[in-house]
Each structure stands twice: as structure tokens, then as C-alpha cells.
Amino acid sequence: MGRRYGFAFQLMATYGLQAADLRYLQVCNQESELWLRSRQHGAEQSGRTNQPCRLEALPVMTVDGIPQEWNLVGRVALGERLPPLGADSEASQNLESYLNDNPVWRQIQNKATRSGQNAIVGSFCQRFYSSAHNL
Numbered sequence: 001m002g003r004r005y006g007f008a009f010q011l012m013a014t015y016g017l018q019a020a021d022l023r024y025l026q027v028c029n030q031e032s033e034l035w036l037r038s039r040q041h042g043a044e045q046s047g048r049t050n051q052p053c054r055l056e057a058l059p060v061m062t063v064d065g066i067p068q069e070w071n072l073v074g075r076v077a078l079g080e081r082l083p084p085l086g087a088d089s090e091a092s093q094n095l096e097s098y099l100n101d102n103p104v105w106r107q108i109q110n111k112a113t114r115s116g117q118n119a120i121v122g123s124f125c126q127r128f129y130s131s132a133h134n135l
Contacts, residue, residue, distance in 0.1 A: 004083040005098055009124050010070050015055045016128030019091035019121060027077040028054070034073050058131045096121045 001009075008022055015034065024037045034055045059067035083098065085091040099105040099121065112119040 001102065001104070002083070002098075004081055005095070007072075007075065007080055008082050008085075008095060010060070010068075011072055011076075012124035013060050013127050014057050014068075014070070014072055016058070016125045016132070017055075018125055019085060019095050020088035022082050022091065023085060023088070025076050026052075027073055031073065031077040034076060058128050060127070092121050 008019070011017055011022060011025070012019065017036075021036055026035050026037050027033065028035050034057075035052050036055055037052050038050045057072070061067055084094065086094050105119070109119045
């Protein structure tokens with residue numbers, strides 16, 4: 001997986017972000033916190049408030065139960081680039097197109113289908129919500 005795309009999916013899974021949220025990240029409090037800045041347009045349709053909010057991380061665990069150390073806040077602070085997302089309304093579709101061209105993603109989708117589940121771009125942020133619910 002390309003580094004820029006991997007970075008996007010790591011952020012989505014760790015912070016429960018939608019693809020369009022990725023362009024609104026900022027680091028605050030001496031580069032120790034990740035925040036979602038307010039959007040200029042479309043906040044009413046997204047179901048989110050138009051106020052900045054601090055994001056809470058729920059680390060992704062390996063199969064051995066070890067939390068992934070991706071240094072996401074530091075990478076955002078350094079300005080690491082994300083993949084091309086297009087407009088907010090296109091971001092999810094652009095990430096999905098990338099995944100659909102990836103053979104590993106097709107294997108993940110096949111495995112999910114065999115177990116009665118779906119693997120989609122929203123699965124990255126859904127992992128966050130499921131983990132939060134289980135806490």
C-alpha cells in the first residue's frame with residue numbers, strides 16, 4: 001500500500017474519521033493533540049457541528065493485541081501528505097477506487113463476505129466506533 005494512502009487509512013481507523021474529514025486536521029497544544037477544524041461548507045449536511053473538536057485515538061491492535069505505534073499526531077504536525085482526495089463529496093469514492101485496485105483489499109473483501117460481513121472504506125472508521133462501543 002502506498003505511504004500516503006496508508007497514512008489516510010491509519011488516521012481513519014485510529015480516530016474514527018470519514019474520508020472527507022482528513023483535509024480538516026490540525027495539531028494543537030504544543031503538537032500533542034489532533035483536532036478536527038471546522039468546515040467552511042456542508043457541515044449541516046454531514047451531521048457534525050461546525051465547531052473544532054479534539055479527536056480521541058483508539059489504537060489499532062495487531063493480532064497479538066499490541067497497539068500500533070504510527071505517530072499520527074507527529075506526522076500530521078510535520079505536514080505528511082495525504083493521497084489526492086478530491087472534493088469532500090468525492091473523498092470516500094477516491095479512496096475506495098484505490099482500494100479496489102489493490103489485490104490485498106480484494107482478499108479482505110472476500111474473507112469478509114465469507115463471514116457474512118462487508119469490507120468497505122467506511123470499515124476503517126467503523127472499527128473505531130465498534131471499539132469505542134466495546135469500551
